[in-house]
Amino acid sequence: MKRWAWLCMLCLAFQANAGGRDHAVGTLLKTEGLSADPRAGSQSMATLERGERVEILERQGGWLKVKARQITGWLRYLSVKHGEMSKSGVDAGGILSLAGGRAGTGEVVSVAGIRGIDEEQLKSAQFNEREYAKLEGYGVSREVAQQFARSGGLRARVVEYPTQPVAVSQPQGIPR
Amino acid sequence: MRKWGAILVLFAAVAMVVPMVYAFELDLKRLGDALKGVTGKKSDSSAQGLGLDLNDVKNVLTAARISEQDEIRIGREIAGNLLGVAPLVEDAALQQYVNKVGRWVASQSERPDLPWRFGVIDSTDINAFAAPGGHVLITKGLYRLLDNEAQLAGVLGHEIGHVVRKHHLDILQKSSMIDIGKDLVKDRVGGGDVIKNLIGNGAEICARGLDKNAEYEADRIGMILAARAGYDPYGLADVLQAIGHVAKDSSSIRLLFKTHPLPDDRLLRLGEAMGERLDTMTDVLQLRERFYRLKN
Structure with missing residues (x-):
């Protein structure tokens, strides 16, 4: 009997988890037009307001395919905050893998209850010779790094730094 | 009167040169020569005659450039x-x-x-x-x-x-601009470890x-x-x-x-x-498979 109860609970938990993944939710960080296609200058089908919720369907490069107000379209990846706004925080590991376009691993990040690195520790820190020597020892040359990159299929390319934007929006909280 | 004028000119010259040193890492020897030119005198002693030690000027300027x-x-x-x-x-x-x-x-x-x-x-x-x-x-x-x-x-x-x-160097310079250059120079000559005293506990x-x-x-x-x-x-x-x-x-x-x-x-x-800067990038990789997973 007890075993059945456990199984039921497991199933429920699994379903709840899967449900959350299928309908990833996002919140707009700024007011933006819902584009018909994932490219700049494409037709805007509606203007979505900052703080408005959308359903995230997929990601393509710097764009997210979303559904909002019964319309499906595209928003800039950097204009949408992923996930529900929740006070307790959500499964960050899952969110990350979703952002990468993959199903989540379901790993829950457990960080509560352990003392973090704080100001006091940093102020009273003592130099650690042994660990510093280890850090130095792990360093690799440019050539080794290049070889490593090549083996992964990475190809260096020219991308200019952006100039600092002239007009920046004032940071504001998102209405809940 | 002429003495005050010379001091003013020297002061103006230093004020003009400090940001230049910071931006272009101007050579100090050339700066020293330039100052000599401004004061119209021939040697360091002339600056001392004005009540200014050229070495002090140099130290202030050194603060802005950390090797x-x-x-x-x-x-x-x-x-x-x-x-x-x-x-x-x-x-x-x-x-x-x-x-x-x-x-x-x-x-x-x-x-x-x-x-x-x-x-x-x-x-x-x-x-x-x-x-x-x-x-x-x-x-x-x-x-x-x-x-x-x-x-x-x-x-x-x-x-x-x-x-x-x-x-981080910017922050350090803003908080102790003069001392840093001065003491690092001393440190190089003396071979001692002054850095610790300079930045306090580094991790702070x-x-x-x-x-x-x-x-x-x-x-x-x-x-x-x-x-x-x-x-x-x-x-x-x-x-x-x-x-x-x-x-x-x-x-x-x-x-x-x-x-x-x-x-x-x-x-x-x-x-x-x-903006649209990265829109045209293709063949970019995430390399999820190669990512090293923690053992525990």
Whole structure:
């Protein structure tokens, strides 16, 4: 009997988890037009307001395919905050893998209850010779790094730094 | 009267030259010569005659330029102290992996030949630290949030940005501008370790944090360096998303939120800065399969 109860609970938990993944939710960080296609200058089908919720369907490069107000379209990846706004925080590991376009691993990040690195520790820190020597020892040359990159299929390319934007929006909280 | 005039001219000359030295790392000997020219006298003694010691002027100016060698020494002190708070994770394969990714990303920066060192430190805190001269440390707590190599590249790229733009040195200079140059010069001559006295406990700077604009700049650099390295440039944004979902009151993220702008603002700023810039990038990789997973 007890075993059945456990199984039921497991199933429920699994379903709840899967449900959350299928309908990833996002919140707009700024007011933006819902584009018909994932490219700049494409037709805007509606203007979505900052703080408005959308359903995230997929990601393509710097764009997210979303559904909002019964319309499906595209928003800039950097204009949408992923996930529900929740006070307790959500499964960050899952969110990350979703952002990468993959199903989540379901790993829950457990960080509560352990003392973090704080100001006091940093102020009273003592130099650690042994660990510093280890850090130095792990360093690799440019050539080794290049070889490593090549083996992964990475190809260096020219991308200019952006100039600092002239007009920046004032940071504001998102209405809940 | 003429004496006061000369002092005024000298003062004006110094005021004009200081920012130039800072920007272009002007040679001090030439500066000394220039000052001689301004005062119309032939030697250092003339400056002394005006009640000014040219050596003092030089020391003030030296403060604005810290050599790469000194930069590395300052960074060593900060990184070594951080390692005193949290040692490296005992996993050689992990540390080697992070160094390869980090060095590849740093190779795309304007300072590819610094002695770059990367490490994962044993702390459940969610944070990453940079120290001058090419030192980058990321906590195990932050590493655990990552899901692919592009995200790691983005995080390391942000820290590399702090090093490349000398954000920590700026803070140090602002807080003790005159002493730093003076004492580093003394230190080189004397061979003693003055750096410790100069920056106090090095790790303290990590608790104080940098200004917000330095963080936004590091975000932009991190994203661009990852892109240059061939990674999906949105890896850093993925991580900012994840950080935004860690409970705000969690002790593991307290220091990061104290020293950085909130993730939402960082995403917005990135969006404004990047615009359409990265839209045409193709064949970028996330390398999820190759990403080194923690054993525990």
